Amino acid sequence: MIKSYFNFFALLLILFVSSCKNEQTADTATFPNKNLNPIDRYGELLVAVQTNHVFPDGKTFVDCEPKMPSEEILEAYKMQKDQPDFDLKAFVLEHFALPETPTSNFEADTSRTTAAHINALWPYLKRDADAVENGSRIALPNAYIVPGGRFQEVYYWDSYFILLGLKEAGEIELIENILDNFAYQIDTIGFIPNGNRTYYLGRSQPPFFAEMVNLLAGIKDDKSVYLKYHDALEKEYAFWMQGAEGLKESNAHARVVKMPDGHLLNRYYSNTQTPRAESYLEDITTAEESGRNPEELYLNISAACESGWDFSSRWFADPNKMTTIQTTEIIPIDLNALMYNLEQTLANARRFAEDMEGARALEAAATTRKDAIDAWLWDDSKATYVDYNLKTEAASPTLSLAMVYPLYFKVASPQQAEDVSKTLASQFLKPGGLVTSLVNNKQQWDSPNGWPPHQWLAVRGLQTYGINDLASDISERWLHLNESVYKRTGKMLEKYNVIDTTLVAGGGEYPTQDGFGWTNGVYLDLKK
Numbered sequence: 046m047i048k049s050y051f052n053f054f055a056l057l058l059i060l061f062v063s064s065c066k067n068e069q070t071a072d073t074a075t076f077p078n079k080n081l082n083p084i085d086r087y088g089e090l091l092v093a094v095q096t097n098h099v100f101p102d103g104k105t106f107v108d109c110e111p112k113m114p115s116e117e118i119l120e121a122y123k124m125q126k127d128q129p130d131f132d133l134k135a136f137v138l139e140h141f142a143l144p145e146t147p148t149s150n151f152e153a154d155t156s157r158t159t160a161a162h163i164n165a166l167w168p169y170l171k172r173d174a175d176a177v178e179n180g181s182r183i184a185l186p187n188a189y190i191v192p193g194g195r196f197q198e199v200y201y202w203d204s205y206f207i208l209l210g211l212k213e214a215g216e217i218e219l220i221e222n223i224l225d226n227f228a229y230q231i232d233t234i235g236f237i238p239n240g241n242r243t244y245y246l247g248r249s250q251p252p253f254f255a256e257m258v259n260l261l262a263g264i265k266d267d268k269s270v271y272l273k274y275h276d277a278l279e280k281e282y283a284f285w286m287q288g289a290e291g292l293k294e295s296n297a298h299a300r301v302v303k304m305p306d307g308h309l310l311n312r313y314y315s316n317t318q319t320p321r322a323e324s325y326l327e328d329i330t331t332a333e334e335s336g337r338n339p340e341e342l343y344l345n346i347s348a349a350c351e352s353g354w355d356f357s358s359r360w361f362a363d364p365n366k367m368t369t370i371q372t373t374e375i376i377p378i379d380l381n382a383l384m385y386n387l388e389q390t391l392a393n394a395r396r397f398a399e400d401m402e403g404a405r406a407l408e409a410a411a412t413t414r415k416d417a418i419d420a421w422l423w424d425d426s427k428a429t430y431v432d433y434n435l436k437t438e439a440a441s442p443t444l445s446l447a448m449v450y451p452l453y454f455k456v457a458s459p460q461q462a463e464d465v466s467k468t469l470a471s472q473f474l475k476p477g478g479l480v481t482s483l484v485n486n487k488q489q490w491d492s493p494n495g496w497p498p499h500q501w502l503a504v505r506g507l508q509t510y511g512i513n514d515l516a517s518d519i520s521e522r523w524l525h526l527n528e529s530v531y532k533r534t535g536k537m538l539e540k541y542n543v544i545d546t547t548l549v550a551g552g553g554e555y556p557t558q559d560g561f562g563w564t565n566g567v568y569l570d571l572k573k
Contacts, residue, residue, distance in 0.1 A: 076179045078115050082244050083107040083181055083322040086115050090122045095325040099134045102555055104195055104323040107244055109141035110180040148193055148560055153535030159528050160572060163537065163565040164214055170560060171219070172199075175241075183241040186229055187222035192539065193560015198240045199226065201250035202353050203563045205257050206498050210566030213573055217264060224257055228277035236284040239350060247317030248351040252383050254281050255390035271394040278391045285311055285384060302376060302435065308417035310376050310433075311384050315347035327554055335368035348372035352380070356553070357490035358443050358482055359432060365486045375441065376433040378422045382450035385414045415456055428464040430457075445482040446473065446499040452506030462510035469503065470515055477543030478523035479503055489553030495523070495543035497567040504571060520571045527568050537564045 078086050083106075087094075094106045111118055118140045125131050151169045153162060170191055175184035182198060189199045190207050204223055211220050230237050237254060239245035255278060262270035271278075286309075288298030295305045300314045318340035320328035328346055332339040349360045349372040358364035360372040392407035424431045424440045430448040432441040448465050451457045457465065473479045478495045485492040500523045507516035526546050531537060536559035540550040550557050 076114070076177070079177075079179065080243055080246075082246065082317075082319075084244075084319060084325070086243075088119065090119060091322065091325065093126070093133060094137060096329075097133060098326075099137055102195060103325055103327065104555075105144065106137065106141075107181050107242070107322045108144040108197065109137070110144075110178060112140055112142060114179075144197055146194070146197070155532050155535050159531050159537075160569060162531065162535075163210065163569060166193075166537075166560070166565065167211075167214060167216070170562060172197075181243045183230075183238070183243060183246075185226045185241055187225050188219055189223050189226055190219070190562055191560075192558070192562035194539070194558025195555060196240075196558065196560075196562075198242050199223070200240045200562075201227070201237045202253050202498070205253040205260070206501065206563035206566040208257060208260055208566065209501070209570040210562075210568070212260070212264060213569040220261055220264070224254075224261055224274065227254055227257070228274055231277045231280045231284075235280065237281065242323075244322040247319075248315045248347050249284070250351060251353050251380065252281060252285060252387055254278070255383075255387040258394075259386075259390055268397045271390075271397045275394040275398055278387070278394050282387055282391055285387070297373075297435075304417065304421055306420065308413065308420065310414070310417050310421060311380050312376055313348045313352040313372055313380060315344050315351060317347055318344045321347065321350070324554055331367055331370075337368070342368075342370065345370045345372045352377065354490040356488045357445065358484040358486055358488060359441065359445050359447070359490075362436075364443060364484045367488070371434075371436065374434055374436040376421060376435065377447060378418070378430045378432055379447040379450040381414065381418055381422060382454045382456050385411050385418070385456055386454045388414060418451065418456055423461065427468070429468045430461075430465065443482060443484060444468070444472070446479055446496075446503065449499060449503040449506050452509060453502045454506075455509060457510070459510060462507070462512065466507055466510075466512045466515050469507075469519075474515075474519065474522075475543040476522060477526035477541055477546045478519055480543050487552045489540065489550070491552070493542045493544035494540045494550045494552060495526075496540045497523075497564045501567045501571065524568065524571055527564065534559075537561050537568070539564060 083091055091106065095103050100106055121140070122136065125136065148166065148169045151166065170193055171188060172191055173188050174186050175182060177184045185199065191197050192200055192203050208220050208223065227237050236249050239248050239250050258270060258274045258278065262268065285300050287300070289301040289309055292298055292301060292303040294303060294307065296303050300311050302310050302312055304310060320343055328343060332342050335342055349355045349370060352372065356367060360370050360375060361367065362369035362371050388407045388411035392404045392411065395404040395407060421433045422430055427444065429444065430451050431444065432447065434441050448468065452462050452465060469479060472483060478500050480492050481494050481496055481499060482491045500519060504516045504520045526541050526543065527537065529546065530541065530549070538549060539558045539561045542548045542550045
C-alpha cells in the first residue's frame with residue numbers, strides 16, 4: 046500500500062511541476078529530481094531513515110542537502126543496505142550534509158532588554174536570496190526571515206507577525222522583499238505553500254497575504270502597493286475558491302463548501318493523501334492506531350497542518366484522540382474571517398485598478414460571507430464564535446482563540462465583540478495571557494499553551510471595539526511572561542505555558558523552539 050501512495054504522490058508532483066512556470070522548473074535542469082517530494086525522491090531510503098529513528102527529529106533528514114544526485118545515492122543504498130556491517134546513519138552522513146541552525150552561533154546576553162535581544166537576533170534569522178540547491182528548499186529570489194530553531198525556511202502565516210517586528214525595527218525593504226517572495230510563489234506555484242520546501246507543496250497556510258499587503262500599504266501610505274500585488278491577490282483568492290462555481294447545494298470541493306442555505310464558506314484541505322515526509326513515522330503510526338482508511342487520515346492530518354494549528358482538539362472528533370482527526374469536516378471561523386479580509390482587500394485592489402464592477406462583486410462576496418459567518422459560525426447559546434462541524438451538522442463544542450479573528454477583521458457587531466470579550470475574560474484569560482483552548486490533551490495548540498499570533502489578534506481586535514481594559518490586561522500579562530522567560534533562559538520561544546508561568550510550553554511532535562520569529566514581532570509591536 047505504501048508503494049501506491051508513492052505512485053499517487055509522484056503523479057501529483059509531476060502535474061505540479063508541469064504546471065509551474067519556467068522560473069520554477071529551471072531548477073530541475075540542474076537537479077532533475079529537485080521538485081519531488083522527499084518521499085518520492087528517496088523512496089525506501091527515506092522510509093528506512095524515518096522508521097529507524099536515525100535522527101531524533103524527522104524533519105532533519107528531509108532538510109539535508111544531498112552531496113550527489115539522489116538517484117546515485119539510492120543506487121548506492123540499494124547495493125549496500127543488505128551488507129552485514131551496513132550502518133544506516135553513517136551512510137546518510139556520508140551522502141548528505143546536515144542542515145544548520147540559524148541561531149547556533151548567537152550568544153544571548155540577558156543584561157540586554159528583551160527588545161534589544163530581538164533586534165540583535167534579526168541578522169541571524171535573515172536568509173539572503175536563495176541559490177538553487179539540490180535539497181528540498183524551494184529557492185526564493187529575495188531575502189526573508191526564518192522563524193528559528195528547527196524551522197529554517199520561510200513560513201507563510203508566521204511571516205505576517207514577523208513583519209510587525211520588522212516594521213518596528215525599520216526594516217521596510219525587507220518587508221517588501223518578503224511580500225515579493227510570496228507573490229513569486231503565487232505566480233510560479235499557484236499558491237503560497239506552508240513553507241518553501243518541496244514537502245510543503247501539497248498545502249498552504251492561513252491566508253494572511255492580503256493583510257501583509259494592507260500592512261505595507263499602510264507603511265508606505267501608497268495605493269500603488271495594491272496595484273503591485275493585485276495579480277497575486279487574484280490568484281490567491283482563486284486558489285482558495287477553486288471549484289466554487291460548480292458546487293451544488295450542501296456540497297464541497299477542495300477548500301470550498303456550499304452550505305444548505307446556499308452560502309459559500311471555506312475549510313482547510315490538502316492536495317495530498319500521503320504521510321508527511323517530515324513526520325513520516327508519526328503519520329504511519331497514527332494511521333495504524335486509527336484503523337481508518339490511511340489516505341483519508343493523511344488528508345486530514347495535512348489539512349490540519351494547512352490550518353497552522355497542528356495539532357488541536359479543534360480538529361478531533363474525540364478531543365483527546367489524534368486518531369479521530371477530521372479537519373476537512375470543520376468549517377473554521379478563523380479561515381473565514383481571513384477570507385472576508387481577502388475579499389475586501391481584493392476589492393480595494395480592483396478599485397485602484399479601475400475595475401469598479403469587479404470591486405463591487407468582491408464587496409458583495411464579503412458582505413455575503415459576513416452573513417454566512419453570522420448564520421453558521423456564531424453560537425447564540427455560547428455567545429461567541431465557533432467552528433461548524435459538517436458531519437454532526439452542529440456547532441463544534443470546542444471553543445478556541447479562533448474566536449478573536451472576527452474582531453480583528455471587523456466582522457463582529459459591537460454586541461458580538463462584547464460577548465466574545467466576556468468569554469475571553471471568564472474562560473481564556475490566564476496569568477500569562479490567553480490560553481489557546483480549554484482542552485488539555487498534550488497537543489501543542491491546546492491548553493496550557495498560549496501562542497503569539499492569538500495574543501496580538503485578540504489585543505488589536507478588542508481595541509478595535511473599544512474594549513481597552515481587557516486588551517491592556519492581556520498585553521501586559523503576555524509581555525511580562527515573555528520577559529521573565531527571556532531573563533531565565535536567554536530565549537524567545539515559539540509558544541508559552543500561560544497557566545503555570547514557571548514552566549515552558551510543551552506538547553506536539555517536537556520540543557519547544559527558540560528564536561523566534563513571530564514571538565519577536567508580536568513583542569515589539571505590543572511593547573511600542
